[in-house]
Amino acid sequence: MAECHPVGFQWVMEAKARGATVVHVDPRFTRTSALADLHVPLRAGSDIAFLGGLVNYVLTHEKDFREYVLAYTNAATIVGEEFRDTEDLDGVFSGLDRENRSYDPMTWQYEGAVVQAASGERDQEYEERTEAESTIREAARGEAHGAGGAGVSGEIHTDETLTHPRCVFQILKRHYARYTPEMVEQVCGVPQETFRRVCELVTENSGRERTTAFAYAVGWTQHTVGAQYIRTASILQSLLGNIGRPGGGILALRGHASIQGSTDIPTLFNLLPGYIPMPHAHQNETLDEFVQAEGAEKGYWGNLRSYLVSLMKAWWGPAATEDNDYAFGYLPRLTGSHSTYETVMAQLEGTCHGYFLMGENPAVGSANAKMQRLGMAALDWLVVRDFSLIESATWWKDGPEIETGELRTEDIGTEVFFLPAAAHTEKSGSFTNTQRLLQWHRQAVEPQGDARSDLWFTYHLGRRIRAKLAGSADEMNRPLLDLTWDYPVHGAIAEPDAEAVLAEINGSGPDGRPLSAYTELTDDGSTSCGCWIYCGVYADGVNQADRRKPRTEQDWVAKEWAWAWPANRRILYNRASADPDGRPWSERKAYVWWDGQKWTGHDVPDFEPGKAPDYRPEEGAKGPDALSGTDAFIMQADGKAWLYAPAGLVDGPLPAHYEPHESPFTNPLYSQQSNPVRQVIRHPENRYQPPGSEVFPYVTTTYRLTEHHTAGGMSRWLPYLAELQPEFFCEISPELAAERGLEHLGWATIVTARTAIEARVLVTERLTPLRVGGRTLHQVGLPYHWGPNGLSTGDAANELAPVVLDPNTHIQEVKAMACDIRPGRRPRGPALLEFVREYRRRAGITDETGMEM
Amino acid sequence: MSPARMGFFTDTSVCIGCKACEVACKEWNAIPEDGLKLTGMSYDNTEGLSADTWRHVAFIEQRKPVGLAEPGVDHAGPVPDSGTPPAEAPMTPTTPATDALPSSLAPRELVPRPHSARSSARRSGPGGELRWLMASDVCKHCTHAGCLDVCPTGALFRTEYGTVVVQEDVCNGCGYCIPACPYGVIDQRKDDGRAWKCTLCYDRIGEGLTPACAKACPTESIQYGPLDELRARAAERITRLHDVGVTDARLYGHDPDDGVGGDGAFFLLLDEPEVYGLPPDPVVTTRDLPSMWRHAGAAALTLLGGLAAVFAAHGRTGGRR
Amino acid sequence: MTGSEAGGELPGREALVGKGPGRRKGRRGGRGERAMVPDATFTSYYGKPIINAPVWEPLDIAGYFFLGGLAGAGSVFAAGAQLTGRPRTARALKISSLVAISGSLVALVHDLGRPARFANMLRVIKPTSPMSLGTWLLTAYGPAAGAAAVLDVTGLFPRLGRVATAGAATLGPAVAAYTAVLAADTAVPAWHEGYRELPFVFVGSAAAAASGMALIAAPAEENAPARSTAVFGAALEVTAAKLMEHRLGMIGETYRTGRAGRLMRAATALSAAGAAGAALLGGRSRTAAVLGGAALLTASACTRFGVFAAGMRSAEDPKYTVVPQRRRLEADAG
Amino acid sequence: MRGWLESWPVYRQFRGEDRSGRGESAMSRRTAELRPRVGTADRVVKSVCPYCAVGCGQDVFVKDEKVVQIEGDPDSPVSRGRLCPKGSASLQLTTGSARRYDVLYRRPYGTEWERLSLDEAMDMIADRVIEARERGWQWEEDGARVRRTMGFASLGGATLDNEENYLIKKLFTALGAIQIENQARI
Structure with missing residues (x-):
C-alpha cells in the first residue's frame, strides 16, 4: 500500500500511531513491509491456503463473533442435499461437467430455495429461473444450464444452533479443517510460528470492541482463482464480524483514477451501468423474463426492473415505450465471454476488424503482450487515443516482432490513427475512487492542438455516424438513430457539457427534475436514470460530486465531501455496525444505530431509514419489503452475508486452494491441481507450461513500484519519474543469484513458454527463499511498468504471461507464474524464437499442455 | 520584528x-x-x-x-x-x-x-x-553555514526566516561554496555553471x-x-x-x-x-577561520621576514656574494 | 558465510564489514568498553562521498595558487632586490609578478561557471570569505604590481614606481599566503585539517618559486639572495608539508598516495635538487642557476597540484570525512 | 548615482546592520521581488489526481490560460493536501514535453507516420466504424436473436471519466458492439 498508494497509506500510519498493528503479507519485502509491524513473505499464488488457514483457526478456536455470525451471515442456512464439497470429491464440487469444463451450480443451492447472487455470474441458472424450455447451447462455459427444475424461490431453512450437518457453518468447518498451520507452512512457505502469530493478531483484534481491515489489490485478483481469493477474505471477515463496521472491511486498493467508475458505469462487455447484467442470447427473451432471471425476489435487486427501464429511458428516451418493452430488444446480446482476451482471439481470427484504444496500452500492459500485438496487426484499423506515442501506437514500426522478423512493417495492413488525448486538467468530469467516492475534477484550461477529451471524441464520433446514417430505414440502425444523443456543447472546440451527462446518469423524474435517490426509480417508464447506483449524484440539480466542503469544517466521515454511491453511504452494509436490536456493538465502534424512531448515526444508514430492528416481513413480501429489520446485507437475496455462496460464482460455492495454472508444485491439498474451470485459450502463441516442470523451477510475480504507473503510459515519458526508476529490473534473492550465477546490476534473461525477456538484476535480501513442499523455492520479482518506448525503458514483463483466466472475472493470471532465469541478455532477432522453442522442447510442451482440467 | x-x-x-x-x-x-x-x-x-x-x-x-x-x-x-x-x-x-x-x-x-x-x-x-x-x-x-560564509559574491544569503538561499541572478559559479559545505549539499549545475541547492522554498514560505x-x-x-x-x-x-x-x-x-x-x-x-551518507560530526569550516588567518599571517610574516633576512644578509650588490 | 557461523557470538557478517583500514570490531566493542586502539573503521552510504569535491579545474585553481604565490613572493623579492641594488633582478621579478598575477586572474575567471559575472565578486566585502577578501586584496595588489612593473620598464614616475613596488611588496606575502586559507576554509579534509601548516607550505612554495624565477631571470652576479631564498623556501615548503602530513594522521595518506603522492614526492625531490643545485653551483654556473630555478618553479607547481590532488582524493573518499569525525566524537564522549 | 550606490551591497553593508554581508544587504532586487507562482496565478481550479484510485485532491493553478502548478488540495479529507511522486509529477504529465498535440496517421502498409487534420481523421474513423460494424453484423447466433456487431471492439483505460465511459458504453451499445472492455478487467 505504501508502495502503490502512498497517500492512502497515511491513514495506515495514522492507525499505527493510534496503536494499530500492521501485518504485510507479500512475496517481496516492499515499502509497505518496511513500515509494517510484521512482514510475512509467502509463495505467490497460495493466499487461499493462507486465508483458509485463518478461517480454520477461527473455527477451531471458536474465535468467531457468534452473535454477528448468527444475525448477519448465512451460517445457519441449510444447504441442499445434493451438494458435495471438495472434501467429498477430492478437490472439486458437485456439478462438474468435465466435458464442458464447467459447473452446474444448481446443487450448490440452499435447501428449499433458489437464490440469485447480488453480483457475479447471474445468467447461469437462467432456465431454472425462467422455467423456460430452451434448446440453445450456450457457447460460454459458466453459463451452461443444469437439468434441475428447482423453483425460483422458496423458504430458506435454517438451524440457529449451527449443528445441522448441512448448515453452512458445519460445511465450512469441514471444508477448512484441512487448512492447518502445518498445511499453510507446506503450501505457502510461512513458518507455523509466524502464521499462528498472524492468527492471533487478527482474531485478538476482532470482535465487539475491535475491528480488523483487510486491504488488497491485484495481487489477489490476477489469478485463475482470483474471485475466490476475495471470497476467502469475505468468509473470514464475516466470521469475525468485520464487515459493515468502522475499521473493518475488505478494501480493494484500486490502481487507476476511475477504475471503480469503469465497473460502475462499465465499459465491460458483461455489464450495463449499475451492475445490471448484459442480456445473454435467449429465445425471444422479454424484459420481464430477463428481470425474473437476473433479479432477486428479496432485497434491492428486487427492483431490477425499475433500474433497467430507467436506463432504457435514459438511452432511448421516447423511443423506449411500454409497447416495445422499453427498447429492451435494442440491446445487443452476449453469447458467452467477449472479454478483451476473446477480442484478441477474434482479431486473430479476422472477425474483429476495428479497435479503439482509449488510454490503454495492451501492447505492453496485457498478458501475453505478443498476442495483443499480433491481434492488432490483423486489424483493418486501430484508433489509439493517448498522451504520447505508446507501444500500442507504434508496434507496427518498432515492436518486438519487427526485430524477430515475425512481422514486416511493409506487410502490416493495419491503418493506425493516433489521436492526442486531453489531460484531466483540460476537461471536466468525475472519477470514482477506490472507496466509491465520485469526485469531480473541473476543467482548468482548454486542450491544445488536436488534443481532445474522450467525451468530445465519443460524442462527435456518434454525431458523425448518426449523421451519415440519418434517414436509414434499416432496422439495424434503429437503436443508433433513436438514441438520445444531444448534449449541450461549449467553447471553440464544441466540448460536450460533462455535467449534462452526469445529470443524465443521475436521472430525472416525470417532471424532468433530477432524482435524488434510486428508491425513486419506477418501472413504468416515468423515470430515466443512466446508472441507478449513481442516482442522487445530481440531486437538486447540484453536482454532488463537486462538493468540496473542507475536511476541517466537517466530521471524520466527511459526508459533505464529494458523493459516494449508493446514496452517499461511506461504509456499505453499515446496519451491521449495530447489533440485531439496533444498538452499536460497542461505544468505540458506534457508527449507525436505531434511535427508537429511525436509523441514524455518523454515516448515511445503509438500511431503510424507518425499518425497525424488530420488523419482520409479511408473507409473500417482495424486494426491500421482504428484508427483515436485521437483514443487514440488503443487496443479498436473503439479506445475509454469504459465508457460503449458493450462486454467483462459476467455480464453486467455497474457496479451495488450487495451484496456479503454471506452478512448480503439485497441489498438496487436493488431487485436483488447478481450478478445474479456469479459462484456457488454445493458440500457438499461448503455449502453457506443464505443472511441476523442472525446466521452469521458479515462481515469478509482477508488481508495481511507487515511481511508475501501470504499463508506464503516464510515467515512463516523464523525466521526473523516469529518473527515479530508469529501467526495467528484476529482483532476486542472493541465494538465487548464487544458484544461477546472476550478478548484481548484471543482466538476466527470464524465460517462460511464451518468450524470454531481459532485465537488469537487483540482488536483494528483500526477496527471500521459502521452504515450500519440502524444498527451497526462489521467487523472481518483476515490476511490469516497462516497454521499449519513452525515457525509462525495458522489456515488458507481460510478454512472459500466459493468457489463462479466472472464469468469473476473465482476469489473467499474472501474479503467479513459473519461469526460468539465467544470466546474460536474451537472444536477439530470430534467435530469440529458437531459444524459446528449445525451452518448449525441453519441457515437452505441446498444444495440449496445460489444457487438461 | x-x-x-x-x-x-x-x-x-x-x-x-x-x-x-x-x-x-x-x-x-x-x-x-x-x-x-x-x-x-x-x-x-x-x-x-x-x-x-x-x-x-x-x-x-x-x-x-x-x-x-x-x-x-x-x-x-x-x-x-x-x-x-x-x-x-x-x-x-x-x-x-x-x-x-x-x-x-x-x-x-x-x-x-x-x-x-x-x-x-x-x-x-x-x-x-x-x-x-x-x-x-x-x-x-545550518545556523553557521559554510557555503554562505565563503560565498564571495553575496549570491548566498541568509533570509529573514533563517534559511540559506542562493540567488541565481547573482551567483557567478566560483564554486567555493561546494567544498565548503560539510554535508556535500550544494553543487554546480554543469551546463549552467552556477551553484544550486534547496531554498526551503523561499518564494513559497x-x-x-x-x-x-x-x-x-x-x-x-x-x-x-x-x-x-x-x-x-x-x-x-x-x-x-x-x-x-x-x-x-x-x-x-x-x-x-x-x-x-x-x-x-x-x-x-x-x-x-x-x-x-551524513557526516557524524560536521563542523562549519569557518569556525577555524580566525586561526587560519592567524596562521596565514604568521606565514606571510615568515615570508617577509625570511626574504628581509636574506637580503639583509646579502646586503647591497658588490657585497657578500 | 554459513549458517553455523551465524549462531556465534557476533553476527557472521561482521568480518566482512568495513572498507576502512581497520576492523569494525574495535569500535563496536568500544561502545561498552573503550577501545584502546583508535578505530578507523567506518561505514558509508554505498561508498559515496559525504562532501562534494571542489568542481574547480586543477589547471585553473592549482595554477592560480602557484601563480599567486609566484607573484606575491616575487613582489617582495623585487622590492628587496631594488633596495639592495639589484635592479635587473627587481625588474625581472616585477614583470614576472605582473605576468603571474595576470595569469592567475585569467585562471580564476576562466574557472567561473559564469565568467561574465566576475564583477559580482565586488558586490560584497565578506570577512568570512577568503575568496572575497582575496579578490579585494588582488584588486589592490594587481594595480600595484602592474604599476611597479610598468613604471620600472618605462622608467616613468620613479617615485610612484617606488611606492608601487613597496605597495606590491607589502601585499605580496598576503597574496602568497591567503590562497592557503582559501583552500583550508573548506570541508575538504586534506586542506581543512592542515590549515595550520598549509600557509607555510604555500609561502615556502611561493618563496621557492620566486627564487626560481630570480635564478632564471637575474644575472649571476645578482643571484646570491635568490640562492639563499631557494634554500629558505624549499626548506620551509618541505618541512611544513611534512609537518602537515604528520598532523593529518590518516588523512595524511592522501598526500602520500596516488597522484598527490607522486606530485608531492616530485616536489620534494625537485625542491631539494633545485635548492641544492642553486646554492652550491648557481653562483658559478649560469646553467646550474637556470636549471635550479626551473626545478624550484616546477617543485612549487608540483606542490600546488599535489595539494590540490590530495584535497580531491580526501573529498572523494568518505572515510576521510567520517573516520576523523567519529574519532572526535568518541574522544569527546570518552 | 545614489540609487546605484544603494543597490551596491557593499554600501548597504556599511550603512545597515548586516556588516558581514551575509544577510539582507546581499539580497538582489530579483530576490526581493520574488513571488511564488501560486500566488500570482489568475485562478485555482479544483481537481483530482489522475493516477491511482486513492483520489487525492489537486489544486490546479492557472496563469494566462496555462497550467503553471499542480499541488495537493489541503481541503480533501481523502488526501489532506498530500501527493505521491506520480501525483506530484502531474504538472509534467499535463504540460511536459511528452504530450503530443497532433493527429498522426499510418496508412495500411505504410512505414512512417503522416499528418492528418482532426476533422479528416474523425470523418475517416466514422466511415470505418460504419463499415466494420456492417461487416461484423449478426442478427442471430445459433437461432437466438443477438442484434449485434462483432466488427469492432474497444478497450478503455481506467483514467476515463465516468461521463466518458457512459457515452462510450451508450454509443457503442447502440451501434451493437459488445466487445467493449476496460482496464478494470485487466
Whole structure:
C-alpha cells in the first residue's frame, strides 16, 4: 500500500500511531513491509491456503463473533442435499461437467430455495429461473444450464444452533479443517510460528470492541482463482464480524483514477451501468423474463426492473415505450465471454476488424503482450487515443516482432490513427475512487492542438455516424438513430457539457427534475436514470460530486465531501455496525444505530431509514419489503452475508486452494491441481507450461513500484519519474543469484513458454527463499511498468504471461507464474524464437499442455 | 520584528520512501532531470543531493542482528556492507546496524512493537532481521553555514526566516561554496555553471505556504514549521520512540551546540548518520577561520621576514656574494 | 558465510564489514568498553562521498595558487632586490609578478561557471570569505604590481614606481599566503585539517618559486639572495608539508598516495635538487642557476597540484570525512 | 548615482546592520521581488489526481490560460493536501514535453507516420466504424436473436471519466458492439 498508494497509506500510519498493528503479507519485502509491524513473505499464488488457514483457526478456536455470525451471515442456512464439497470429491464440487469444463451450480443451492447472487455470474441458472424450455447451447462455459427444475424461490431453512450437518457453518468447518498451520507452512512457505502469530493478531483484534481491515489489490485478483481469493477474505471477515463496521472491511486498493467508475458505469462487455447484467442470447427473451432471471425476489435487486427501464429511458428516451418493452430488444446480446482476451482471439481470427484504444496500452500492459500485438496487426484499423506515442501506437514500426522478423512493417495492413488525448486538467468530469467516492475534477484550461477529451471524441464520433446514417430505414440502425444523443456543447472546440451527462446518469423524474435517490426509480417508464447506483449524484440539480466542503469544517466521515454511491453511504452494509436490536456493538465502534424512531448515526444508514430492528416481513413480501429489520446485507437475496455462496460464482460455492495454472508444485491439498474451470485459450502463441516442470523451477510475480504507473503510459515519458526508476529490473534473492550465477546490476534473461525477456538484476535480501513442499523455492520479482518506448525503458514483463483466466472475472493470471532465469541478455532477432522453442522442447510442451482440467 | 526561524524536521522513522518530496521539489523549482541511471543502490537512483536533486531519498537495506538464523537457508557468497559501491557488490549491499549490540542477540521478536517506527522484517538470516531504512535528505540550512560564509559574491544569503538561499541572478559559479559545505549539499549545475541547492522554498514560505516537499509528503515524515516548535516536537517524538523500545532512534542536527550551530533542517534517524551518507560530526569550516588567518599571517610574516633576512644578509650588490 | 557461523557470538557478517583500514570490531566493542586502539573503521552510504569535491579545474585553481604565490613572493623579492641594488633582478621579478598575477586572474575567471559575472565578486566585502577578501586584496595588489612593473620598464614616475613596488611588496606575502586559507576554509579534509601548516607550505612554495624565477631571470652576479631564498623556501615548503602530513594522521595518506603522492614526492625531490643545485653551483654556473630555478618553479607547481590532488582524493573518499569525525566524537564522549 | 550606490551591497553593508554581508544587504532586487507562482496565478481550479484510485485532491493553478502548478488540495479529507511522486509529477504529465498535440496517421502498409487534420481523421474513423460494424453484423447466433456487431471492439483505460465511459458504453451499445472492455478487467 505504501508502495502503490502512498497517500492512502497515511491513514495506515495514522492507525499505527493510534496503536494499530500492521501485518504485510507479500512475496517481496516492499515499502509497505518496511513500515509494517510484521512482514510475512509467502509463495505467490497460495493466499487461499493462507486465508483458509485463518478461517480454520477461527473455527477451531471458536474465535468467531457468534452473535454477528448468527444475525448477519448465512451460517445457519441449510444447504441442499445434493451438494458435495471438495472434501467429498477430492478437490472439486458437485456439478462438474468435465466435458464442458464447467459447473452446474444448481446443487450448490440452499435447501428449499433458489437464490440469485447480488453480483457475479447471474445468467447461469437462467432456465431454472425462467422455467423456460430452451434448446440453445450456450457457447460460454459458466453459463451452461443444469437439468434441475428447482423453483425460483422458496423458504430458506435454517438451524440457529449451527449443528445441522448441512448448515453452512458445519460445511465450512469441514471444508477448512484441512487448512492447518502445518498445511499453510507446506503450501505457502510461512513458518507455523509466524502464521499462528498472524492468527492471533487478527482474531485478538476482532470482535465487539475491535475491528480488523483487510486491504488488497491485484495481487489477489490476477489469478485463475482470483474471485475466490476475495471470497476467502469475505468468509473470514464475516466470521469475525468485520464487515459493515468502522475499521473493518475488505478494501480493494484500486490502481487507476476511475477504475471503480469503469465497473460502475462499465465499459465491460458483461455489464450495463449499475451492475445490471448484459442480456445473454435467449429465445425471444422479454424484459420481464430477463428481470425474473437476473433479479432477486428479496432485497434491492428486487427492483431490477425499475433500474433497467430507467436506463432504457435514459438511452432511448421516447423511443423506449411500454409497447416495445422499453427498447429492451435494442440491446445487443452476449453469447458467452467477449472479454478483451476473446477480442484478441477474434482479431486473430479476422472477425474483429476495428479497435479503439482509449488510454490503454495492451501492447505492453496485457498478458501475453505478443498476442495483443499480433491481434492488432490483423486489424483493418486501430484508433489509439493517448498522451504520447505508446507501444500500442507504434508496434507496427518498432515492436518486438519487427526485430524477430515475425512481422514486416511493409506487410502490416493495419491503418493506425493516433489521436492526442486531453489531460484531466483540460476537461471536466468525475472519477470514482477506490472507496466509491465520485469526485469531480473541473476543467482548468482548454486542450491544445488536436488534443481532445474522450467525451468530445465519443460524442462527435456518434454525431458523425448518426449523421451519415440519418434517414436509414434499416432496422439495424434503429437503436443508433433513436438514441438520445444531444448534449449541450461549449467553447471553440464544441466540448460536450460533462455535467449534462452526469445529470443524465443521475436521472430525472416525470417532471424532468433530477432524482435524488434510486428508491425513486419506477418501472413504468416515468423515470430515466443512466446508472441507478449513481442516482442522487445530481440531486437538486447540484453536482454532488463537486462538493468540496473542507475536511476541517466537517466530521471524520466527511459526508459533505464529494458523493459516494449508493446514496452517499461511506461504509456499505453499515446496519451491521449495530447489533440485531439496533444498538452499536460497542461505544468505540458506534457508527449507525436505531434511535427508537429511525436509523441514524455518523454515516448515511445503509438500511431503510424507518425499518425497525424488530420488523419482520409479511408473507409473500417482495424486494426491500421482504428484508427483515436485521437483514443487514440488503443487496443479498436473503439479506445475509454469504459465508457460503449458493450462486454467483462459476467455480464453486467455497474457496479451495488450487495451484496456479503454471506452478512448480503439485497441489498438496487436493488431487485436483488447478481450478478445474479456469479459462484456457488454445493458440500457438499461448503455449502453457506443464505443472511441476523442472525446466521452469521458479515462481515469478509482477508488481508495481511507487515511481511508475501501470504499463508506464503516464510515467515512463516523464523525466521526473523516469529518473527515479530508469529501467526495467528484476529482483532476486542472493541465494538465487548464487544458484544461477546472476550478478548484481548484471543482466538476466527470464524465460517462460511464451518468450524470454531481459532485465537488469537487483540482488536483494528483500526477496527471500521459502521452504515450500519440502524444498527451497526462489521467487523472481518483476515490476511490469516497462516497454521499449519513452525515457525509462525495458522489456515488458507481460510478454512472459500466459493468457489463462479466472472464469468469473476473465482476469489473467499474472501474479503467479513459473519461469526460468539465467544470466546474460536474451537472444536477439530470430534467435530469440529458437531459444524459446528449445525451452518448449525441453519441457515437452505441446498444444495440449496445460489444457487438461 | 523578524519572522521566526523556519525549518524542516525530517522524521525518517515514518518515511515510506515514496520520493514524492523529490518530485514535488523538482516540479516547483523546475529542476532539470538528473540522469537516467540504474545504480543498484536499493531503490535509490538519484544517488545523493546535487544541483539537480534538492531532496534525496536514501534507501538502506540493513540487517538488524537479533541472533537467529533461518534454518536451511544459506547465504552464499560474501555479503558486503552498504558502504560498498554497488558495482563491487554481489547484491544490494546490506549492513548490520552499526549500533546493534551483542546484547540484542535475543530470540527473534515477532511481537510487533507498539506504534514504533519501521519494523524489522520477518526474514532473518545470519546478520539478523532485515529492515529497510529510508530517509529524505535535504540542505540543512545550518545556523553557521559554510557555503554562505565563503560565498564571495553575496549570491548566498541568509533570509529573514533563517534559511540559506542562493540567488541565481547573482551567483557567478566560483564554486567555493561546494567544498565548503560539510554535508556535500550544494553543487554546480554543469551546463549552467552556477551553484544550486534547496531554498526551503523561499518564494513559497514568504507567502505563508509550506515548502513543496513537506506539502507533498504523504506520511508527514517531512515537517515544516518554526524551528523551535519542530525541536520540541522532535524531542517528544524521540522520547516516545525510546519509551516503546526503539532505542536506535536519535536526532541529528537538532543541537544548537554542534559544529554548525544546529541545522535548520534536522532529522530523526534510526542509525548512525554515516549510514545515511551524513557526516557524524560536521563542523562549519569557518569556525577555524580566525586561526587560519592567524596562521596565514604568521606565514606571510615568515615570508617577509625570511626574504628581509636574506637580503639583509646579502646586503647591497658588490657585497657578500 | 554459513549458517553455523551465524549462531556465534557476533553476527557472521561482521568480518566482512568495513572498507576502512581497520576492523569494525574495535569500535563496536568500544561502545561498552573503550577501545584502546583508535578505530578507523567506518561505514558509508554505498561508498559515496559525504562532501562534494571542489568542481574547480586543477589547471585553473592549482595554477592560480602557484601563480599567486609566484607573484606575491616575487613582489617582495623585487622590492628587496631594488633596495639592495639589484635592479635587473627587481625588474625581472616585477614583470614576472605582473605576468603571474595576470595569469592567475585569467585562471580564476576562466574557472567561473559564469565568467561574465566576475564583477559580482565586488558586490560584497565578506570577512568570512577568503575568496572575497582575496579578490579585494588582488584588486589592490594587481594595480600595484602592474604599476611597479610598468613604471620600472618605462622608467616613468620613479617615485610612484617606488611606492608601487613597496605597495606590491607589502601585499605580496598576503597574496602568497591567503590562497592557503582559501583552500583550508573548506570541508575538504586534506586542506581543512592542515590549515595550520598549509600557509607555510604555500609561502615556502611561493618563496621557492620566486627564487626560481630570480635564478632564471637575474644575472649571476645578482643571484646570491635568490640562492639563499631557494634554500629558505624549499626548506620551509618541505618541512611544513611534512609537518602537515604528520598532523593529518590518516588523512595524511592522501598526500602520500596516488597522484598527490607522486606530485608531492616530485616536489620534494625537485625542491631539494633545485635548492641544492642553486646554492652550491648557481653562483658559478649560469646553467646550474637556470636549471635550479626551473626545478624550484616546477617543485612549487608540483606542490600546488599535489595539494590540490590530495584535497580531491580526501573529498572523494568518505572515510576521510567520517573516520576523523567519529574519532572526535568518541574522544569527546570518552 | 545614489540609487546605484544603494543597490551596491557593499554600501548597504556599511550603512545597515548586516556588516558581514551575509544577510539582507546581499539580497538582489530579483530576490526581493520574488513571488511564488501560486500566488500570482489568475485562478485555482479544483481537481483530482489522475493516477491511482486513492483520489487525492489537486489544486490546479492557472496563469494566462496555462497550467503553471499542480499541488495537493489541503481541503480533501481523502488526501489532506498530500501527493505521491506520480501525483506530484502531474504538472509534467499535463504540460511536459511528452504530450503530443497532433493527429498522426499510418496508412495500411505504410512505414512512417503522416499528418492528418482532426476533422479528416474523425470523418475517416466514422466511415470505418460504419463499415466494420456492417461487416461484423449478426442478427442471430445459433437461432437466438443477438442484434449485434462483432466488427469492432474497444478497450478503455481506467483514467476515463465516468461521463466518458457512459457515452462510450451508450454509443457503442447502440451501434451493437459488445466487445467493449476496460482496464478494470485487466
